[in-house]
Amino acid sequence: MAELDNTKDANDYGIGIPVKQHPFFLKGLEHAEWGMKDRLSRIFNPLSGNTVMLAFDHGYIMGPTSGLERMDLTITPLIEYADCIMCTRGALRSIVPPTSNKPVSLRYSAGTTVLTELNDECLLDIEDAIRVNASALAIMVAIGSEFEAVTIKNLVRTADMGAKYGIPTLGVTAVGKDLVRDSRYLGLASRICAENGATFVKTYFCETGFEQVVAACPVPIVIAGGKKLPENEALEFAYQAIQQGAAGVDMGRNVFQSEHPIAMIQAVRAVVHDKRTPKDALDLYNTLKHQK
Numbered sequence: 001m002a003e004l005d006n007t008k009d010a011n012d013y014g015i016g017i018p019v020k021q022h023p024f025f026l027k028g029l030e031h032a033e034w035g036m037k038d039r040l041s042r043i044f045n046p047l048s049g050n051t052v053m054l055a056f057d058h059g060y061i062m063g064p065t066s067g068l069e070r071m072d073l074t075i076t077p078l079i080e081y082a083d084c085i086m087c088t089r090g091a092l093r094s095i096v097p098p099t100s101n102k103p104v105s106l107r108y109s110a111g112t113t114v115l116t117e118l119n120d121e122c123l124l125d126i127e128d129a130i131r132v133n134a135s136a137l138a139i140m141v142a143i144g145s146e147f148e149a150v151t152i153k154n155l156v157r158t159a160d161m162g163a164k165y166g167i168p169t170l171g172v173t174a175v176g177k178d179l180v181r182d183s184r185y186l187g188l189a190s191r192i193c194a195e196n197g198a199t200f201v202k203t204y205f206c207e208t209g210f211e212q213v214v215a216a217c218p219v220p221i222v223i224a225g226g227k228k229l230p231e232n233e234a235l236e237f238a239y240q241a242i243q244q245g246a247a248g249v250d251m252g253r254n255v256f257q258s259e260h261p262i263a264m265i266q267a268v269r270a271v272v273h274d275k276r277t278p279k280d281a282l283d284l285y286n287t288l289k290h291q292k
């Protein structure tokens with residue numbers, strides 16, 4: 001306890017100076033709780049308002065995907081360039097050094113794999129998410145699939161659990177075999193995620209109407225990368241997505257399957273954070289790829 005004798009009197013009350021307000025920088029999240037905002041401010045850069053998330057959770061449904069056979073060799077060196085990593089708890093504990101101190105978007109639902117029908121999923125235990133200090137809980141939401149209701153229930157339960165502990169929920173819009181990735185579907189799926197409690201949404205970019213997908217989603221959208229494309233094309237669609245209002249990327253294969261993943265993630269950062277053009281970013285990629 002502080003000494004009671006000879007203490008300095010409190011007299012600096014700043015009378016007349018209004019209390020400074022700190023508006024929150026992410027769309028639709030002004031009224032989120034403090035812990036939630038703290039975690040979101042680690043995932044999204046408050047200066048650019050955007051994030052470069054590195055996704056390497058593919059193995060949980062696909063097994064040893066190309067580029068992820070030895071995550072210790074391919075992913076660990078990339079972590080320092082990401083703002084946030086998206087992975088399973090298995091990968092986290094095996095190959096992510098805790099000293100990297102990166103916010104983790106933890107894959108929080110799991111179930112069927114590519115060998116059967118995807119998306120019949122259950123949830124992990126919130127205690128384990130807290131144990132690994134998750135900054136977000138990522139949930140697959142399969143609108144229009146036979147497991148639509150299961151995945152929406154998973155989202156709702158996760159959003160409730162996340163709200164209890166101040167952990168944001170990332171609604172990940174899955175695309176089934178028979179669903180088209182057009183703005184009508186992506187707009188519907190993203191909006192449903194947000195309305196059911198997702199703090200932010202991961203969806204795909206589409207050539208036509210993406211601006212409307214973003215506009216009609218009341219919380220931030222980050223885009224998935226999808227299948228590996230030539231570097232210039234991946235940088236182009238990342239650029240288009242950011243120009244049309246996306247708050248970042250959650251990219252996997254277009255980074256770790258690139259011939260030069262460390263150069264590629266830095267080129268993606270230039271587009272996402274510095275608003276560099278795809279041409280500038282490609283030049284950066286071509287310069288960095290020769291560096292050791």
Ligand code: 5RP
Nearest residue numbers: 055058224225226251252253
């Ligand atoms: C599917 C997922 C993935 O597992 C992964 O994160 C996708 O990353 P990419 O498409 O960029 O390889 O979330 O919806």
